[in-house]
Amino acid sequence: MRRRSQGAGHGDGTRRVLVAIVTGLAICATATGCVRFPAPPSPPPVAFGVQPTPQGAEPDAAREPAPNSQTCDATVSLRPGPMPVPAQMPIRTTMADILGRGRLIVGLDIGSNLFSFRDPITGDIQGFDVDIARAISQAIFDDPNTIEYRVLSSAERTEALIDHSVDVVVKTMSITCDRLRDVAFSSPYYVASQRILSTRNSGIDGPAALAGKQVCAARGATSIGRIQSIAPRARMVTTTTWADCLVMMQQAQVDAVTTDDAILAGLAEQDPWMQLVGPSLGEEYYGVGIPKGQDDMVRFVNGVLQQLRVSGRWQQMYDRWLSILGPGNGPPPPVYRD
Template sequence: MKTTNWLRRPGVWAVTSALLLGGFAFAGSSAADPNDAGARQSQVRIDRAPTDDGNCDKLASASPSTSDSGLDVQRIIQRGKLIAGIDTNSYLWGSRDPDNGTIQGFDIDLVRALAAAILGDPNKVQLLAVPTDQRIPALQKGLVDVVVRTFTHNCAREKQVSFSADYFTTGQQILVPKGSQVTGLNDGIKGQRICTATGSTAEALLQGSPYKSQEVKVANQLDCLVLMQLGQVDATITDGALAVSQQAQDHSLRILSGQLDTEYYGIAVKLGSTDLVARINAVLQSYIANGDWQQSYDKWLKSHTGQEATPPPAHYR
């Protein structure tokens, strides 16, 4: 029998505020309170940064293991809760249900699946809202065990954190408000105000583009949505998965056809936490095989993307 009791009914997105602590915000709780829980673009690709030897098998991760004996897994078990860095500003991926305050979305389902597998209870989680540019520091400082936050797995980041097998395929796309003159990553963006989140792959892509625009950087991709609605930026570059999230909140926005690259989301942990990566990969393997990944996708994303989807194939070292 599938363990899917952490999958909750989606609600209407709402902007909420949280008490910030050094750039982070506690967004949920442990088991003591389970409810706290148009135009085709030019195909300009930005290659992932290579490793020192000029090669990077960016899809490969540690082989799955169901063992709980590793130091990093044991630390979570002994604490009795999984501390996860998440997003609370991405509708469909991680945001609050306005009816009951519960944090919910595709990534949150995955966090709860991890807790269910490692701790036997999907509610034994503490959710920490982490800004885009603080995902890696949160792991390096030991503030969180995992980051499950639409986090693109690439070579440059593999030098700083360790990644699970990839669990979602996406790519950078351009989102424009009504009346925008932007038609793609081409000469049309010269002088235009283009919004990206600091520390995102979209920021790197825009900086590597030969077309010079006015770069507007924000802490979280949701801020770009607000700026577009206020008429303060002419376009946003973000993951296609997040562009769909923004468009779901404002139907006047358009996602320009064509992806600028192909990217994959992975679960990140502190660099060198191999036992935890292996345990996570075993959970992902089961989560996909028993249909929970598909159930979560169908629940949160399918009606907005209008597409069928499957997780990317796993590759292990």
């Protein structure tokens, strides 16, 4: 009994101490004379925003020679022969091999707005270059849609023709003396002028303003060597596609883009803050790239292009896709060497 009484008294005492502590804390919370111990100051939260760089972008690109640094008759091509009936190609010809395979393999890209791009609503690949490819397919198969597209970067075009992984390249490919060592070309189907794309508030109005500026171009484009010769103090940044150049300029990672006016117009159409500036820096003649040694295919494609010129179809294609560049001067006249 004594132990039980002592244990009960000890428990009551503990409860009284706890009640006193809680009561004291409550009084202190409402009194003005209590000692307070503020929490140590905490630094404000810090966030670092890092702008993503497109995959494959390379700053400080190596210097390249200006296009056509050695003079040659680059745009002179083979005269077209009689055009065969569609779906009835002459035997033992490149066109017969393509017909037998059942599809035309075309190298292009899907990031060159106006020339070759994927429609965001339908998913179809379309544009001026695509219409050229469809005309070739129509002439072989009597069907403009018998095409397998292979997406290529600018730097991959020549190699795809050398290893015959494509039948033709229709991808804003300029005819140059350097490229003619490795591949063949049709007669020109379009003439472009190299210019500069900048933002409206950049102060860049021509090549002289590019000194010390970051200038973007797709790897493998002839525009790199030309701008390096005209504005040697420009700092070149190369990317895989022209769309990557647009993204980098929107993120202020580069100051300008330079290439052919038709490609730049397609970029500017996607962003109202972009504008083409300065004079023409040189002309570029686009041709259909064809594997070297396939003279029959060169003559055949030249026949297709001639039909587009004389029928008025070329002008219809221009009006649909490239009217943003103005009325234009019509298709470039072909020059043949035989």
